[in-house]
Amino acid sequence: MKKIAIALLMTVSFAASAYAAAPASCASKLVGVWSHQNGFTTVYPNGVAVAVWPYRWTCKGNHYTFTSPSGMSWTQRLSRNGKYLIGPPFNSARVR
Template identity: 40%
Template sequence: MLLALMASPAFAAPPASCASKFVGEWRHSGSGNRGSVLRDGRALCSEHPACVQGTWTCSGNVLTYTNSLGSWNYTLAPGGRTMSTGTAVSTRIGPVPASARSAAPTPSAQSPSSDHPVNPGNPVLLWMIDKVQKTFPCDPKTDKYKCRPRSPEGSLGSRG
């Protein structure tokens, strides 16, 4: 029984909901090593003498890679071709699966150009957004969240 426990892997397969976005071969920018992200949760490293084998899991568009040296979170870029820790980048070797291509973030309904401002409690921010978008004249004190174009020139965003 103890032998069976010792022989069993100490890792678990990542959730199917995100695993297909990451499974495959990757080239790491810093060391140039090749990473094999396997469906069973192993992350194998090759083509570099300092490679350390590890495991991985994921949540949404984030892969967490863990080995004896630590853990790193890689965020999948829109389009699914690369993933990055912010400093290190890995590029996919081979075609991007459809599940990874849909990794692009969806536009937020809270964008500055919507009727719902990014920060509805900050009139100064709204004034700055409207100024950049040329939606003046408006008064952030009286029109607070509804500064909208008042002329065709303002709605076209002409420079002046």
């Protein structure tokens, strides 16, 4: 378990340094922890979101585009009250 935690931290550290930060105007709306059908995702202001592995993300207005390590991407919309991300592949609810 300790080896897995260390590997995850190293991956997150590498990913955090490899990606540019998302625009502050929309990043502040997304940063935090989100719950969805597959568990939880933590979104950081530097353009990295971590669920099982790190994803890249960027934003424009209230639309957020996530890109997986394999290159697959999808766009979701932030609800008006800022509590939900709506769109495929699933909806997410803000935890904090």
